[in-house]
Amino acid sequence: MLQSTLRSSVAHIGLALRQPEDFAIAWNSGTARYRWSVWFSLFATAVFGTVTYGMTMGLLGTAHDVYYKAAACTLGAGLAWGIPLPALYILNSLSGSKLKLSSTVLAALVTTSWGGLAMVASIPINWFFSVAIPHSTVVMVVNLAVFNGVGISMIDVFSRVMRSLEPERDAPPTWWLVLVGAIGIELFCFFGLFNFSFVPT
Numbered sequence: 001m002l003q004s005t006l007r008s009s010v011a012h013i014g015l016a017l018r019q020p021e022d023f024a025i026a027w028n029s030g031t032a033r034y035r036w037s038v039w040f041s042l043f044a045t046a047v048f049g050t051v052t053y054g055m056t057m058g059l060l061g062t063a064h065d066v067y068y069k070a071a072a073c074t075l076g077a078g079l080a081w082g083i084p085l086p087a088l089y090i091l092n093s094l095s096g097s098k099l100k101l102s103s104t105v106l107a108a109l110v111t112t113s114w115g116g117l118a119m120v121a122s123i124p125i126n127w128f129f130s131v132a133i134p135h136s137t138v139v140m141v142v143n144l145a146v147f148n149g150v151g152i153s154m155i156d157v158f159s160r161v162m163r164s165l166e167p168e169r170d171a172p173p174t175w176w177l178v179l180v181g182a183i184g185i186e187l188f189c190f191f192g193l194f195n196f197s198f199v200p201t
Helices: 002-018 020-029 036-056 063-082 085-094 101-121 123-132 136-165 175-190
Strands: none
Touching (some): 085 175
């Protein structure tokens, strides 16, 4: 039973990451009913991405920096994604959207899961520059570039998913991800995520 559930979850996650529009449409139209394990797996993918990438952000420092930045990146990203979520549904509904709450949450969760995977794919980039050019300014610029690239990709995914769910609407609520980014920047600065200090070995 557990093995079957895991296989089903992995298959659904694969569909969500390859074809996020079809994945969201299937839920919204009622042709697919995703079990709790699928929702949890999407959440876990986002967490895995922020934890592993956050660890690479502490490579210039000590072991404590590695663990701290893994936790800080995950907490900061989670709060930045979660805090504006009620506003997304409320303001979207007030502007004429008929989208269900569960479909709105799923669109956001698919987007954050995709963003987590993009962060995992960016680990070699950050790792390379952290090892090849262990200078705090260079590493900060690389990390800022990675976060900007991931953010732009997430805006694209979220826009495509929301357009597929409500094709009759002129513009998807991409302002939500702008709000996510603004809150994320504030939290990352508060947690000192972009403070890099080189510790010679």
